[in-house]
Amino acid sequence: xxxxxxxxxxxxxxxxxxxxxxxxxxxxxxxxxxxxxxxxxxxxxxxxxxxxxxxxxxxxxxxxxxxxxxxxxxxxxxxxxxxxxxxxxxxxxxxxxxxxxxxxxxxxxxxxxxxxxxxxxxxxxxxxxxxxxxxxxxxxxxxxxxxxxxxxxxxxxxxxxxxxxxxxxxxxxxxxxxxxxxxxxxxxxxxxxxxxxxxxxxxxxxxxxxxxxxxxxxxxxxxxxxxxxxxxxxxxxxxxxxxxxxxxxxxxxxxxxxxxxxxxxxxxxxxxxxxxxxxxxxxxxxxxxxxxxxxxxxxxxxxxxxxxxxxxxxxxxxxxxxxxxxxxxxxxxxxxxxxxxxxxxxxxxxxxxxxxxxxxxxxxxxxxxxxxxxxxxxxxxxxxxxxxxxxxxxxxxxxxxxxxxxxxxxxxxxxxxxxxxxxxxxxxxxxxxxxxxxxxxxxxxxxxxxxxxxxxxxxxxxxxxxxxxxxxxxxxxxxxxxxxxxxxxxxxxxxxxxxxxxxxxxxxxxxxxxxxxxxxxxxxxxxxxxxxxxxxxxxxxxxxxxxxxxxxxxxxxxxxxxxxxxxxxxxxxxxxxxxxxxxxxx
Amino acid sequence: xxxxxxxxxxxxxxxxxxxxxxxxxxxxxxxxxxxxxxxxxxxxxxxxxxxxxxxxxxxxxxxxxxxxxxxxxxxxxxxxxxxxxxxxxxxxxxxxxxxxxxxxxxxxxxxxxxxxxxxxxxxxxxxxxxxxxxxxxxxxxxxxxxxxxxxxxxxxxxxxxxxxxxxxxxxxxxxxxxxxxxxxxxxxxxxxxxxxxxxxxxxxxxxxxxxxxxxxxxxxxxxxxxxxxxxxxxxxxxxxxxxxxxxxxxxxx
Amino acid sequence: xxxxxxxxxxxxxxxxxxxxxxxxxxxxxxxxxxxxxxxxxxxxxxxxxxxxxxxxxxxxxxxxxxxxxxxxxxxxxxxxxxxxxxxxxxxxxxxxxxxxxxxxxxxxxxxxxx
Numbered sequence: 010x011x012x013x014x015x016x017x018x019x020x021x022x023x024x025x026x027x028x029x030x031x032x033x034x035x036x037x038x039x040x041x042x043x044x045x046x047x048x049x050x051x052x053x054x055x056x057x058x059x060x061x062x063x064x065x066x067x068x069x070x071x072x073x074x075x076x077x078x079x080x081x082x083x084x085x086x087x088x089x090x091x092x093x094x095x096x097x098x099x100x101x102x103x104x105x106x107x108x109x110x111x112x113x114x115x116x117x118x119x120x121x122x123x124x125x126x127x128x129x130x131x132x133x134x135x136x137x138x139x140x141x142x143x144x145x146x147x148x149x150x151x152x153x154x155x156x157x158x159x160x161x162x163x164x165x166x167x168x169x170x171x172x173x174x175x176x177x178x179x180x181x182x183x184x185x186x187x188x189x190x191x192x193x194x195x196x197x198x199x200x201x202x203x204x205x206x207x208x209x210x211x212x213x214x215x216x217x218x219x220x221x222x223x224x225x226x227x228x229x230x231x232x233x234x235x236x237x238x239x240x241x242x243x244x245x246x247x248x249x250x251x252x253x254x255x256x257x258x259x260x261x262x263x264x265x266x267x268x269x270x271x272x273x274x275x276x277x278x279x280x281x282x283x284x285x286x287x288x289x290x291x292x293x294x295x296x297x298x299x300x301x302x303x304x305x306x307x308x309x310x311x312x313x314x315x316x317x318x319x320x321x322x323x324x325x326x327x328x329x330x331x332x333x334x335x336x337x338x339x340x341x342x343x344x345x346x347x348x349x350x351x352x353x354x355x356x357x358x359x360x361x362x363x364x365x366x367x368x369x370x371x372x373x374x375x376x377x378x379x380x381x382x383x384x385x386x387x388x389x390x391x392x393x394x395x396x397x398x399x400x401x402x403x404x405x406x407x408x409x410x411x412x413x414x415x416x417x418x419x420x421x422x423x424x425x426x427x428x429x430x431x432x433x434x435x436x437x438x439x440x441x442x443x444x445x446x447x448x449x450x451x452x453x454x455x456x457x458x459x460x461x462x463x464x465x466x467x468x469x470x471x472x473x474x475x476x477x478x479x480x481x482x483x484x485x486x487x488x489x490x491x492x493x494x495x496x497x498x499x500x501x502x503x504x505x506x507x508x509x510x511x512x513x514x515x516x517x518x519x520x521x522x523x524x525x526x527x528x529x530x531x532x533x534x535x536x537x538x539x540x541x542x543x544x545x546x547x548x549x550x551x552x553x554x555x556x557x558x559x560x561x562x563x564x565x566x567x568x569x570x571x572x573x574x575x576x577x578x579x580x581x582x583x584x585x586x587x588x589x590x591x592x593x594x595x
Numbered sequence: 596x597x598x599x600x601x602x603x604x605x606x607x608x609x610x611x612x613x614x615x616x617x618x619x620x621x622x623x624x625x626x627x628x629x630x631x632x633x634x635x636x637x638x639x640x641x642x643x644x645x646x647x648x649x650x651x652x653x654x655x656x657x658x659x660x661x662x663x664x665x666x667x668x669x670x671x672x673x674x675x676x677x678x679x680x681x682x683x684x685x686x687x688x689x690x691x692x693x694x695x696x697x698x699x700x701x702x703x704x705x706x707x708x709x710x711x712x713x714x715x716x717x718x719x720x721x722x723x724x725x726x727x728x729x730x731x732x733x734x735x736x737x738x739x740x741x742x743x744x745x746x747x748x749x750x751x752x753x754x755x756x757x758x759x760x761x762x763x764x765x766x767x768x769x770x771x772x773x774x775x776x777x778x779x780x781x782x783x784x785x786x787x788x789x790x791x792x793x794x795x796x797x798x799x800x801x802x803x804x805x806x807x808x809x810x811x812x813x814x815x816x817x818x819x820x821x822x823x824x825x826x827x828x829x830x831x832x833x834x835x836x837x838x839x840x841x842x843x844x845x846x847x848x
Numbered sequence: 849x850x851x852x853x854x855x856x857x858x859x860x861x862x863x864x865x866x867x868x869x870x871x872x873x874x875x876x877x878x879x880x881x882x883x884x885x886x887x888x889x890x891x892x893x894x895x896x897x898x899x900x901x902x903x904x905x906x907x908x909x910x911x912x913x914x915x916x917x918x919x920x921x922x923x924x925x926x927x928x929x930x931x932x933x934x935x936x937x938x939x940x941x942x943x944x945x946x947x948x949x950x951x952x953x954x955x956x957x958x959x960x961x962x
Contacts, residue, residue, distance in 0.1 A: 013793070013794070016784070016794040020664070024781040024782065027781060029774070030675065030770060030774030030777075031771050031775045033770050033771070070793060072660065072795050073794070074797075078636060079636075084659065085659055085662065121678065124774075125679075128671065131668065144662055144665070147665035150665075151672060154672045154673050154676065154933055154937065158673070158675065158677075158679060161676070161944075164944065165948075166945065169945040173874065173945065188888050192619065192891070194919075198633050199632070220619035247959075248960065311960065574871075574877065574954040575598075575601055575868070579605045579608070582612075582865065583607075583608040585612060586609075590611055598870075601869060605869055616858055619854075620851055620855055626851075627897045627899040631896060631916075634915075635917075637918055638904060638915050648905060648906040649904075649906075649907070655922045662922075662926060673934065673936055674933075733907055805907075835939075
């Protein structure tokens with residue numbers, strides 16, 4: 010149905026940002042903070058309202074009133090379905106949390122941070138709601154530009170280097186996206202995604218369409234930090250200011266996966282070459298991302314970098330749900346995405362608390378120093394347990410749905426990447442919690458290899474103000490009743506898939522037994538974290554033997570993440586080659 | 596990775612990509628001889644319904660006007676980002692007064708440069724304004740004209756020197772232009788919604804074919820873009836030129 | 849001839865990419881990024897071209913005369929603004945980084961690894 014709600018999510022924050030910029034320093038004191046929080050709250054409420062209304066049918070809005078003429082779409086449409094609206098609500102919640110957490114974060118009172126963040130928020134909302142392919146690119150690019158600037162905000166050398174790598178790799182991504190759009194336009198002559206899907210169905214045998222998919226998918230996988238497109242992420246997310254990292258890891262990365270799901274189901278679903286390749290290649294890329302990200306996460310001692318790698322690992326899980334090409338898989342991805350976004354934002358806020366309160370972010374250097382901030386300990390442990398698959402809340406529900414979807418696979422064990430990734434990342438977070446807050450896990454030669462750069466954030470902010478958003482985020486992620494979430498997610502997934510042609514479900518004969526993914530990953534996490542924290546109590550021969558076996562693997566993985574722009578670009582090319590081989594061989 | 600290893604990996608990846616890339620190039624439609632349904636629809640609909648003669652402007656500011664709002668905001672984000680990065684240790688406070696050049700010798704400008712700039716700068720600025728205003732009729736528009744106005748500002752700098760330039764072009768005004776222009780665009784969209792129409796829908800009389808005010812809302816949003824782009828480019832020049840001066844005493848660089 | 853623009857776009861992509869991975873200076877690398885960007889301009893503009901058609905500006909010929917596709921031209925305009933915006937931001941980052949590290953060799957600028 011036609012609705013005037015969808016444009017508000019993007020245009021509203023833009024108007025606020027422009028006004029803030031124009032009035033600039035004439036605004037007194039904390040007024041920009043308040044305005045930004047109100048704007049983000051409004052977006053969250055709008056997202057919830059649209060999700061509620063979209064249950065009866067998508068909310069459509071043709072900008073400028075340019076509805077299609079004689080079947081030819083000539084304008085731009087926003088189409089809010091349940092999934093897109095929930096994403097808008099998630100983005101709003103993350104930004105509210107981030108703005109509250111950032112209250113008083115920056116010494117000088119200026120509006121630039123708020124302007125950039127509001128533009129960033131508007132871009133994410135536009136990205137989730139648009140139905141036009143080029144408009145999708147515009148919001149993708151606005152999102153990127155705001156993110157580049159926010160990454161460099163602290164202006165330390167590391168932040169600038171991280172931002173440069175981020176900008177170069179992601180700009181390459183947006184060029185690939187534009188090239189993909191150019192190919193589709195040259196072949197199909199449309200930009201509206203639904204119309205493109207209809208035209209693609211008529212031209213299914215044309216090699217230009219898989220070629221375009223290859224470029225578009227590569228661009229979105231760069232944003233979604235999938236192996237081997239992921240090398241930029243750990244640096245960018247680790248060097249950005251904590252309030253910004255919250256939104257990056259909680260929201261921006263998920264946009265890559267969401268965009269891929271959107272494109273797959275609106276444009277490419279009728280093209281068999283594409284769906285087969287997606288299923289064959291991206292599913293395994295997702296599994297590899299989950300496992301490798303988990304291992305890299307475990308190898309870190311810089312807490313924010315550790316959390317960044319855990320984001321990579323969990324994006325792999327999200328991607329698997331998309332590549333499973335079923336309603337359950339997509340529903341699992343959507344549920345897991347929301348749950349992970351909330352939990353990860355809370356964990357990055359806690360990393361910010363460490364930087365503000367303890368003046369450091371090195372897990373080993375801070376050993377035992379977090380004892381006096383016990384509320385943070387509880388929150389940190391809760392975040393770690395949720396990440397590790399504690400069977401409550403949204404992430405658990407998502408994993409269950411993914412497992413159900415994988416049950417229809419010929420090789421269902423691929424789903425084991427989910428507990429491995431979740432378990433390893435959970436183990437890393439629990440290990441950090443044990444070290445920092447309880448003083449466990451003594452390490453010989455603590456000072457060696459410690460990050461040399463001063464890593465402190467502004468300290469004189471009240472602790473309750475910083476912990477309140479954390480508590481709300483964790484509560485939201487864990488307290489939503491599972492069956493409600495499942496119902497909503499399945500509704501959202503089937504609405505999102507509707508435009509495309511749903512492939513006939515592979516009937517597996519009998520439904521295989523569900524795997525207890527949550528318990529599997531939780532026990533893995535506790536085992537690994539316990540090993541790391543209690544290793545020095547074990548016989549030296551056992552402890553050193555395992556160390557000798559695993560150390561080269563971790564060192565090798567770390568060496569691949571050299572931080573050199575050229576390496577990151579070459580791996581992107583390799584990933585593109587992998588996708589294209591998959592498309593031609595599938 | 597060593598440079599050598601990187602080269603080898605790149606070569607392998609390029610080889611693996613080659614067959615796919617060649618297949619796509621071969622399967623692309625022949626140049627200039629394939630249907631253009633979207634473009635034809637625009638060429639048919641826009642002159643009749645909007646009374647503008649420049650179709651690119653019609654697409655940019657009306658049919659796909661929402662893209663342009665996004666593009667506008669992206670430019671705004673990039674400029675704010677560049678300002679954040681460049682101001683860095685300079686702090687925000689010093690943004691509005693011309694900086695001293697410290698020990699840097701100021702080479703005298705030759706009379707020829709001054710004369711040339713004093714002649715061409717006003718002409719360039721006026722030409723930029725002309726290009727902005729004639730968006731609906733002839734090639735050009737807010738973006739192109741805004742960029743020309745930005746170049747005119749550089750000519751002013753070249754002719755008058757840094758300090759005089761800073762007095763003529765205050766940073767606050769540039770920020771206000773930039774934010775105000777983007778705000779005008781977003782507001783125009785909301786204005787249409789107040790009447791119950793769609794966002795950015797036309798609510799003004801279309802005007803006569805061939806007049807600069809033809810196209811209803813197009814001249815309004817186009818003017819907003821012109822303002823914002825001039826402000827954005829001016830701000831970029833200001834911040835980059837500020838980099839050329841030496842730091843004052845006690846000022847961290 | 850009919851595949852020429854697509855080949856040119858591919859070539860610009862490839863040569864720009866080669867320059868980026870072998871670059872020893874960030875300003876050069878940013879230039880290479882712009883070369884790649886030009887590839888997208890060529891691709892988009894060629895996709896909207898039509899033999900024997902005029903410009904999509906009906907100022908001195910009446911509406912209805914054959915014209916090329918105005919949509920891609922508008923898209924390229926957006927693309928150019930993207931390029932300008934990102935280049936400005938990248939140059940600002942590079943400038944500030946040079947002040948802190950004294951070099952702009954990508955091999956020596958590795959975040960969080962020293």
